[in-house]
Amino acid sequence: MKIWKPFELHTHTFHSDGKHSLLEMVKEAKMLGLQGLALTDHNTMSGLIGKEEVESQFDINIISGLEWTTFYGHMNMLGVSEYIDWREFTPKSIHTGIKKVHDKNGIVGIVHPYRIGSPICTGCFWEYHVEDWTDIDYIEVWSGTLPSVKKDNRRAFHLWTEKLNEGYQITAVNGRDWHETTELDDPIAATFLKVDKVEKNADGDRAFINAIKHGEVSVSMGPLIDMTLEWNEQKHPIGGEILIGRNVDMKAKVNITVDYSVRERKWELEDQNLKISINSNKGMLNENVLLMNQEQIVSSVNLEEIRWLRAELYGVFNGVYTMIAFTNAIYVINTSL
Ligand SMILES: [Zn+2]
Ligand SMILES: [Zn+2]
Known part of the structure; x- marks a missing residue:
């Protein structure tokens, strides 16, 4: 584990x-x-x-x-x-x-x-x-x-x-x-x-x-975000690589989890809905509202022309609206190029 x-x-x-x-x-x-x-x-x-x-x-x-x-x-x-x-x-x-x-x-x-x-x-x-x-x-x-x-x-x-x-x-x-x-x-x-x-x-x-x-x-700075990308029945973690060929289904599922228990009581978030964005080489793929204490968001993305993607968490932190957290990238390699 x-x-x-x-x-x-x-x-x-x-x-x-x-x-x-x-x-x-x-x-x-x-x-x-x-x-x-x-x-x-x-x-x-x-x-x-x-x-x-x-x-x-x-x-x-x-x-x-x-x-x-x-x-x-x-x-x-x-x-x-x-x-x-x-x-x-x-x-x-x-x-x-x-x-x-x-x-x-x-x-x-x-x-x-x-x-x-x-x-x-x-x-x-x-x-x-x-x-x-x-x-x-x-x-x-x-x-x-x-x-x-x-x-x-x-x-x-x-x-x-x-x-x-x-x-x-x-x-x-x-x-x-x-x-x-x-x-x-x-x-x-x-x-x-x-x-x-x-x-x-x-x-x-x-x-x-x-x-x-x-x-x-x-x-x-606050909660920990983790992300997996599920494509072709395989789950890929942050830092991982997906190899995709030609003529395949480009739809993938992104699963983002938010862990509020990390570094417990060492940071504070005021009551608010946060925002989770999935960013990529093609720019922002989607934005999701994260309700208070919501721990998971599942969304679908199209991997056409995608080379990498990452999750970013936004909200008010210490009185400022800012990026609170981000994941490293999951890479998509097109093997038919
Ligand atoms: Zn230095
Ligand atoms: Zn130094």
């Missing part, structure tokens, strides 16, 4: 410019209803010392990571246990660095690509030339707290949509870029990773890295 686990994928301790120790951050993460986090200090992995003890003491999963912090952009690598130096790479040779990470079974993601750069935040704006987007495992489309309302995140979300439209299978995640905790913090979003339900992950980070790599990811 597979379950969803809420993660925070972008964090810093005082081993770089964060205020917490790993232990303090884990305590705060538990208070936020999270079950895992990735530690991604700037250009160092020394904050991970003692990781196993913290994991077993607090029943939490910690992914080893690092934020490659360069003058031309920031990139997170996850699932690597040794430091990989970025200084030998120029704006034109980022792929050499990515290959080193992939060779060690790690994954890479472009983080906060449109955050304002120099002189406010050196290198925060992404300027690298990506020659081959198949090399990019994920994009951090939401950054910071209350992420969906922020303009730079809307641009990052749009970049992801463009890459999906171009035919790339890229995962989208949230990353708070967590440096400290204050009483005035806005609500956070969590990146939910779908993994096998096991007592203890014998292979450490691997299951979580694979979930991100394969797009088995749903992101939300």
